[in-house]
Amino acid sequence: xxxxxxxxxxxxxxxxxxxxxxxxxxxxxxxxxxxxxxxxxxxxxxxxxxxxxxxxxxxxxxxxxxxxxxxxxxxxxxxxxxxxxxxxxxxxxxxxxxxxxxxxxxxx
Amino acid sequence: xxxxxxxxxxxxxxxxxxxxxxxxxxxxxxxxxxxxxxxxxxxxxxxxxxxxxxxxxxxxxxxxxxxxxxxxxxxxxxxxxxxxxxxxxxxxxxxxxxxxxxxxxxxxxxxxxxxxxx
Numbered sequence: 001x002x003x004x005x006x007x008x009x010x011x012x013x014x015x016x017x018x019x020x021x022x023x024x025x026x027x028x029x030x031x032x033x034x035x036x037x038x039x040x041x042x043x044x045x046x047x048x049x050x051x052x053x054x055x056x057x058x059x060x061x062x063x064x065x066x067x068x069x070x071x072x073x074x075x076x077x078x079x080x081x082x083x084x085x086x087x088x089x090x091x092x093x094x095x096x097x098x099x100x101x102x103x104x105x106x107x108x
Numbered sequence: 109x110x111x112x113x114x115x116x117x118x119x120x121x122x123x124x125x126x127x128x129x130x131x132x133x134x135x136x137x138x139x140x141x142x143x144x145x146x147x148x149x150x151x152x153x154x155x156x157x158x159x160x161x162x163x164x165x166x167x168x169x170x171x172x173x174x175x176x177x178x179x180x181x182x183x184x185x186x187x188x189x190x191x192x193x194x195x196x197x198x199x200x201x202x203x204x205x206x207x208x209x210x211x212x213x214x215x216x217x218x219x220x221x222x223x224x225x226x
Contacts, residue, residue: 001172044217044219045153045216086152090155097143098155099155
């Protein structure tokens, strides 16, 4: 089973700043099958990125992803108030999927 | 519009069983793998398992934490996917989400809460 470790656990930033989130896998993620989700309090997770760097439908280009193998990065530029939420990475390159433990992005 | 609607959650005692259902609409259900994800109160997301399509023999995969206790099945004629949960433990308390698998998990239901408590 692939274990995903996200860092930092909590990120405190102000609107307008840039958020950089990390997701590290315990072994290679096949085909860079790594997705990112946003979950706001009391809401259903929303798909933001897949294939490490491809934005889902309707996701603005302020959101970007990169990385390969075991190290992946998710970046949100020009933070807006609605971006403050919990973010999860998901690896779907193996038969049994796994999520990271989440990074909470909070307003500083 | 893709819709996934879960039902069947509730309060059960440890050791009991419960079956969750997920009604799908807005897409060709039989063409897709379907998965379940859960989220314990105040915790992160946990992949529970998936069921493949008919072409792939309706085979299923499970997370180690539920293997042997949970079973996923589907009825393509009714566009339904099920999660049979046996020998429930207090640590199974969570919101259970039904998701569509397009490799990644692209559509999610609103979730149904399962509480395991004596």
